[in-house]
Amino acid sequence: xxxxxxxxxxxxxxxxxxxxxxxxxxxxxxxxxxxxxxxxxxxxxxxxxxxxxxxxxxxxxxxxxxxxxxxxxxxxxxxxxxxx
Amino acid sequence: xxxxxxxxxxxxxxxxxxxxxxxxxxxxxxxxxxxxxxxxxxxxxxxxxxxxxxxxxxxxxxxxxxxxxxxxxxxxxxxxxxxxxxxxxxxxxxxxxxxxxxxxxxxxxxxxxxxxx
Numbered sequence: 001x002x003x004x005x006x007x008x009x010x011x012x013x014x015x016x017x018x019x020x021x022x023x024x025x026x027x028x029x030x031x032x033x034x035x036x037x038x039x040x041x042x043x044x045x046x047x048x049x050x051x052x053x054x055x056x057x058x059x060x061x062x063x064x065x066x067x068x069x070x071x072x073x074x075x076x077x078x079x080x081x082x083x084x
Numbered sequence: 085x086x087x088x089x090x091x092x093x094x095x096x097x098x099x100x101x102x103x104x105x106x107x108x109x110x111x112x113x114x115x116x117x118x119x120x121x122x123x124x125x126x127x128x129x130x131x132x133x134x135x136x137x138x139x140x141x142x143x144x145x146x147x148x149x150x151x152x153x154x155x156x157x158x159x160x161x162x163x164x165x166x167x168x169x170x171x172x173x174x175x176x177x178x179x180x181x182x183x184x185x186x187x188x189x190x191x192x193x194x195x196x197x198x199x200x201x
Contacts, residue, residue: 002192013124014123014124017185017189018185020192079195079196079197081198081200082200083093
């Protein structure tokens with residue numbers, strides 16, 4: 001299982017084709033803005049980054065997590081791909 | 085299967101990011117078996133006849149021709165990215181394998197480590 005992180009809106013185009021079934025995707029920093037758009041896969045978003053942008057209650061199905069959660073997910077993943 | 089997959093998604097020149105990726109690839113190839121995958125705007129690094137010197141940038145893309153000598157034999161790019169930019173094999177500085185989305189996901193899954201630049 002690969003953990004993909006997306007830290008800005010423009011980085012979505014890079015990984016759109018590369019996220020496989022069973023992979024995890026985390027939106028962080030400006031990447032949380034993507035939670036407002038329809039996405040081709042399920043995503044998590046960093047709660048603090050979403051709150052900072054006033055988006056915490058507006059991200060619909062997106063699951064909000066903390067940076068501590070992200071560390072745990074990183075440790076559990078086979079590989080991490082950072083898209084920036 | 086190789087040890088480290090370098091994924092290049094940044095365009096050449098303008099910013100240093102793409103060249104840093106290439107430098108890291110050369111260093112990595114001294115220690116591990118490396119492969120490289122160009123995706124998105126990264127495929128623009130492969131365009132031949134680049135002349136960035138007049139803008140004050142070194143043409144590091146000439147170094148791609150040396151990758152084979154560094155033991156980097158698996159060089160691939162996204163077919164959809166080539167199509168997106170209207171590029172064909174003759175436009176590229178070195179021959180590369182072209183991969184569809186399924187093959188790219190397979191590469192990401194197969195390599196032990198993946199580094200994105």
